[in-house]
Amino acid sequence: MATKKGTKFSEYVYTTACPGCGFGCGVYLRELYPKGENHILSIDYRKTSPVNEGKLCRFGVTLADYYENAEFCLNDCFDDEIESVQKEAILRAADVLKDVKSSEIALISVGNTTNEEHMAFMKMGELLDAPVNTGVNNIYKDIGKLHVYTAAETTYEDIEHAKTIYLFINPYISYPLLTRRLVHAKRNGARIVYMGLKKIPIACENIKVKPCTSLYEVSEFCPDSESVIISDITPYTNSKRLAEIIEISKLNETGAKLLFMKPFVNSAGAGHLSRHTRQKSFEQIINEIKNGSIRVLFFLETDLINICLNPEIKDVLKNVETLIVMSSVKSPVCDIADILIQTEPFYKKEGTITNSEGRIISLSACTGKTLKTGFYAICEIIKALGQKPETFEDIQKTVFEEFKIEAPDEFKIVKPDVKKYDDVKKMSEKLEVCCPADAPETNAKFIYEMNPFIWHGRRDNNDYIELSPEFIQEQKLLKGYTADITCACGNIVKTTRFKPSDVEPGYIFSQKKQPFAKAPVAKVKIEMTHVHKNEEEKRE
């Protein structure tokens, strides 16, 4: 800071939520302004948040860096004073949307923004007769009426009082703030059973469950009324596994509680608000882009280049005639957008989000002022499309009605009043197992451990793979050297560092998006390379 003596400061502190995942961690974002200079951004720990009590994972701890490196400079863009450059982009977007058929438009909002912005986007979608896709509703479609059991019913506190906890996700990696709830549960005498292919220290029992194994064949999975089952719903959730979890716990009337974690800060809110819309899966949308039936793609705070595991997605997106991106962060999709509408960073937004438990959390300013630039940008499009937009207050009222609340209270859990069907039937038998086809030239199966760094395309110190010591020995890999991983098709090779870990032999895990794996589970080939890891780092 090249500030002279006598500098006076001003400061804004925002009471917000970490955008890393759908856990809903409370955090303060602090903007410190030395007079006449750029602001310094830092975090402060929000210890009264009932969600995380001031604790944050690695993503949250480095949140200031995330915003510093990714945010657009819109500090002077207050409320409805949308900058002229923005107005031009908004009008261009409206012109494009006017000129295409509704079937040629795809609107996508995965839940990286407030309930209010998402609802305004839905209103715009209604006007265009195009539903807002959240990326997960195709999974609900797969599991049919079983989806009624995926609604929020379990709190993080419930975990602490469970007798048995069945874990289908690695809490340390995917939703790190779950860890302390599990620590408390274990202290209270809970038996924690991890269903996966990696041994995790918090678990009392680590049960080997392969991606293609049917849960009906796993005798250790026997939930009862004192159990909590923790899994997640993401664009990559295996519908068959999801259906089996629900069938075994709910159709058998075990009384077990289900907690489905969500990947984006407002996945739960967006999912709830968009629950009645007829949506397409990402795969379907991508296919329709490829065959030319989708001409206009509109992303609201969504970057499929980050989210999709397939590295070819960038080229696919270039096929759409007009790619409209409304974003508060500089992410890869912004670079290829035909129309880019910049909005205020998430931490400055006014409105609410809903976390995986079903808490409606208000985003506010402790000092300073929250913004509604993104909301007003959508309203401007609605106006340009010829309809009078609703006010923020009206939209918020609709949101509250959807959640059946009068005002948000983060200390209360909102359990959506979902209709239970009498004739919910087993679906899992009809669903396919998502296992990669056999490829004789491969020798390992690769599994992604999804986490906030992957969802947001952020770099971390996680560029390595994990594999078992037995597998390392078998493949003659040497400590301090690297390994070559080749995709099943043999075209993509990456040299990477590796870590011996307590994983099932023959399996490879990664917390980072890898070019050789386009799916959550993929077949790959691993071989020793004679590059020392330090040399590899130098090369990079």
Next chain:
Amino acid sequence: MTKVQVGDKLIGWSTNEDVRSKGGSGGLVTAVFASALDKGLVDNVIILKKANQFEAVPVITSDVEEVLKSAGSMHMVISNQTKYLRLFENAATIAVAVKPCDMRGIREQQKRNMIDPDKVFTIGLNCGGTMAPHKIRGVVENIYKIDPSQVKGEEIEKGNLIIETLDGEHHTHSIDELEENDQGRRDNCRYCSIKIATNADLACGNWGVVGELAGSGTFVEVMTEKGAKFLQNAIDSGYAQVEPASEKSEGIRSKVNSVMLKMADKTKEQVFAAIEGNKLEDLRKELENCIHCGACKEVCPSCACGPEAKCTLYSDPTDDYDISLYHLIRFLHLSDSCIGCGQCSDVCPADIPLTKLYRRFANPIQDELNYVPGMDDRTPPFFVSKLEELE
């Protein structure tokens, strides 16, 4: 006219009636800060901005009126003034109220050239301990059966946790009983050995304020020349009034402190009883749920290292050691300078009792080296190349 000198023990209060009634113990701290800003002794003052009944965030201001408006005790609030001060990179003069542990952190940063002592003026506040905000909210709701939104303030006095509600009622409960069920003060506060911030420029608090001044006066001990100057400024500019503390007042203050310290010593003995069995296995078990977030390093008031520190550079995520080198290096690196403030435990997402672990390493080292970090200007022992020079 009063001439304030180092070593003076006085009772003071704000001359502004509003500040005096609203402020904690007579609003002296607010008066000293407002006058310092008004007369140009500092460019900025750090005040606490209330976020809710149980939490406040430090914010900076150069507005005298805002300082006066901020009057009101929020001493139970846990903030990290040391790390907050570092954000300013010594670009301005700043006045701040601190708890003893905050001040210890500031002093350790000063020794490492991170905070310029000439740029900071500190008022230390007596501290019998703090409570985690989420915990105190739960206690209020479940033990006191009070609507949390009705809480005005809280105080630990004569072995009780007193909750004051907006209707002026005081609700009490034995702090010992609460602590038996882990519903009281933070663990580290229970064995903290510094209750009066004599390491600050002025050491203030309500202990020893008796008679008519009880509740409307602050006991202040002048610890440094700078402290004397700032208090003199408050008096001379008409913001504050003082009178000498009586022997009785001094005696009561000292007695309260000594009772608190005895309780802390007793707790310390219990908490740090020798570990039976395999110490290394015990340590491994405690750390096994670490998610490598790095928050403990980020918040540590004694740590002056940047992102490329020994603890981060010598540990690699591809290592598969039973105990990460990150923690082992930090335990050793901080064993001379850990102040036991509890910030690391507060932010740990795996609820690892980090402060207790750090203290297990620090207690014997600091005892052996006869060093109490953050209490004076002494060079940290690990800065001295030959340990025998310390003797």
